[in-house]
Structure formats: structure tokens, C-alpha cells
Amino acid sequence: MLRLLLYRVLGLVVILVLVSLISFSITYVVPGDVALVIAGPGASQASIEKIRSDLLLDEPFLTRYGTWLGSVVRGDLGVSAITRQPVAEIVGFRLVNTMKLALAGIVLAIVVGIALGLVAALYRNSLVDYGAMLVSVLGISAPVFWVGLMLIYLFSVRLRWLPITDQGGIAHLILPSITIGMYSVAVIARVTRFNLLEVLGRDYIRTAKAKGSSTARVSLKHALKNALIPVVTVIGLQFGYLMGGAVLTETVFAYPGIGRLFADVVFTRDFPVMQILMLLLAAIFAVTNFLVDISYALLDPRIRHA
């Protein structure tokens, strides 16, 4: 277990370093002069020179990367190229908002997804099963931004049950978290059903039934526990997906999170903010996958002792 842990930590560090390299390098692949791009058309020579020296654009690559990574590690995230506001200030509260949204979405996905998958598997080839699988195919196929708009229309415009945009408070989180979690609900339902059916066909389930355990006990205690191991991986992957889905969901709901910020800085070409956001999102994604790997080993003794 310790060896596995060390190996995974090492892998995480390597990925983080490479990710920081990629995030930093995006200014190099932009066609044209970055300083000109950021300053915009009609900027004075002085302001272009200012940007050039602020971003160390004339220094060699490794010097710039080293300086950038050094200050990021020390907690100095730099300033926005557009508003001159500190990046930490811009990102901070938005990150908290997106985390709230993503957590609400993933909790919804886990609860509803596993429940759907469970009933579908238990009542295999019944109307319940077909219904659950139809819902999940629709959930995987519907564009998030469209689902968000239709939910707003139904619950805020027509029924007037819920507020349209974010003003704080739990009611404002309901529609965005359904929107962002919907795809994950569908994926988790499918994976749960698939794995549960596979486990239910195994010999030890037959043995448990032969010993006289009730069907419900067998499905819940023996089968579900084993079927959920692969589901854990999917949950980890879904968390990364939620971070990506946050861009569209937050745009639809005018929700002040890092997803919408990301779309904004792509438009304004605010590279200092974009670099930090890329690094941050990839780091969250990598750490989540790392935790999933570890929990996978904890859940499955075959991996722990391998």
C-alpha cells in the first residue's frame, strides 16, 4: 500500500509540473505578439512596452517559466492584464462558488444516479428499467446549456417557483446544480446498472441466495458493495467533467464562478488569469483522480496487495 501511495504521489507531482509547463506555455502559441494582443488595437507604444516588461516577454523561456512558477508557489498569482486586479482576488470567491456548485451537482449525481441504476438493475428488462435507461440516454445527450435554459423557462418564468439569477442563498443553487449534475446522473446510473448486473451474475451471489439470504439483502449488501467500486472511478472523472460543464452552466445562469470567468478571459485574452485558471483546474482534476486511485485501492483489496 505504501509503495502504491508513493508511486501515485510521484505521478501526481509529475503531472502537476507538466501541467504548469503547458499552462505557462499558452502565451507562446498565440499567433502574433502577445503584448500587442493584450494591449488591443490602438494601444500606445508605452503601454505595450509596459506589458512586455511586466510579463517578462523579452526574457528566455526557462527564466520566465521559473519566475512565474516561483511566484505562483509562493502564493503570488500576478495581476490581470486587463483590469490590473490581483488574480488571487479575481479567482478566490469565484472558486468557492464553483466548488459549491460542483459539490451540489456531484452529490445529486451520486444519490440519483446510483438509485436509478439500482432500480434499473433490480427490475431488469421491466418498464422501470427501460424508463431509467431512457432518462439516462437523454441525460447524456442533452446539451447542458439547453437544459439550463429550459429549466429557467419552466421553473422561473412559467411556474415562478425559483429565482432566475444568483443572488446568494440555497434556492439559487437548485437549478444550476441540476443542470450541471444531469450528465453525471446519467453516466453514474448507466455504470451502476452495468456493474450491478455483472456482479449479480457471479457465483458468490448465487451462494448467498442458496444460503437463504433475502433478495433485497443480497442485492444491497453483497452485490451493491462490489458493484460500486468501478462507480467510484466514474465519480472522480465526473468531477473533472463538472469543472468543464461549469463554463456553460455558469454562463446560462450568470453565476459568478471560475467557469464563466474562464470563458470571459478566453474572449479578452487575459493570459495571466488564463494561465492560473488552467493550472488550477488541471490541479483540481489531477488531485481528484489521485484521491480516486487511492480510494479505489482502499475499497478493493486486490489492488491494495498487488
Place this chain on the structure above:
Amino acid sequence: MTGRRFWKALRRNKAALVGFVIFTLFLICAVFAPALAPANPNRANFSMVLHPPGAVALLGADELGRDILSRILFGARASFLVAASTTAIAAVLGVLLGLLAGYYGGLVDAIIMRAADLLLAFPSFLVALVIVGILGPGLMNVILAVGVLFVPRFVRLMRASVLSVRENEYIEAMAALGSRTPRILFQHVMPNAMAPIIALTAIVSGEAILIGSGLGFLGLGAQPPLAEWGAMLSEGRVYLTTAPHVAAFPGLAIMGLVVALNLIGDGVRDALDVRL
């Protein structure tokens, strides 16, 4: 598995058949859009602004009075273009790189697989967003971005297939008999590894449409006045309270086509009995 058994298994799958029928209908819409569309998709008609669905215009009209049905029919072309080109880019590059990685192993394998891991280290929509952000908005750049995004999926799948096929004795025998590597790779390893690639292609093309229309929704895809479902939805967003049909129908179109592709993908996957 033989081809005939595969088709038999696929035909028995009702969901896949439904998917195939929906897919074909959309394909007909895309190909024959000029003949089927009741109006010019780009002609503004100010007497029809935000007209609700009905007898005059089956799916209503948008904020410029353009016929929404006609725009959806023409928009199908953009979606098929995105789906087909991105999966073509991803499949060709992914299959080639996966073949190399799986067959040669060692350093080649390590470099290709770590590069694939790195691309998968970022949430996929964000990768597409950054690439389009750097290249600039437009349908071609969306295709490039989404195509690159899906390469690692094909690389991984192909590499795994190659690794399992390579173990067969006949491959070893061919090498012993002096067959050159490219011949072994393309004539023997590749056809054997093709089946799962086909299933992945169907599933990935649905995702490509979702990501492509998402970028269109953000204003980074097809530029006006070209009809594209994601962009149409984004234009309709402003009129959600008074004219919800402007945003509703393009979204239904996206969902319909993606459902079809997912049903086909699931069917092919089950018929081939592979896990993706």
C-alpha cells in the same frame, strides 16, 4: 466475431435500430436541406419577428424573423460537418499513434502515452475552449480543437488492441518469416483492432456535437449568419421569457441527433461485446 454475426446482434437491438432511423432522418435533412427548407434560412423578415410556431411557420421565427425550421435543417449540416471531421481527425491520428505505441513499446510508447495522459489531465471542454481561444473563433477552429481533444481516447484504445493482437502466434510467425513491420501493422494488426474503434467513433461523434455546439453557444463557433444549432440557441436566450421556441427547438435538434449517435454507439459496443 464475423461480420454476419455482428449485424445479426446489432439488428436484434431495438434501441440501436431506433437510433439508426433517427440518424438517417437527420442525415436526409442535412443533405437535402435546400430542397426541404420552406424558406431561405438567412432571409430576415421583419413582419415575422419572434413569430410563435404555427401554420405560417411550423417551428416559428427568430429575432430577425428568419424561419427556424429552415435554419435547423441547414444547421444539421454544420453538426454533421463537426461530427464527421473531428472524429476523422481523432481516429486517423489516434489509430496511427496507438499502432506505433503498441507495436514498438519502449521510448516511443512512453512518449506517446505520456502526451496522451497530459491532454487528458485537463477537463475536456476547457481544452477545446483554450484551443479555440488561441486560434480564434470559427467552425474550422472548433473542428481542429475538438479533433485534437479526442486523439488520446483513440490512442489508448488502439494501443490496448494492438497489445492483445500482438500476442497472437501468427503475428510472431510473420515477423519470423521476415514480413516488414508496416505490413504486419496495417494488414494484420489494424484490421483485428478495428472493431472497438468503430464503436468509439459513434460515441465520440455525439460528444463532438455537444462540445461543438457548446462552443457555438459561447459565440466561438460558426459566425453569423451561418445557421448552427448552438449559436441559434444562444441568440434565442435573450427572448426566453417571451419567445421560448427560439431557444427550445435548436436544443431539441442537438439532443435528438446525439441520442441517435449514443444509441448506435451503445448498440455497436454491445454487439461487439467490448468495453470502452
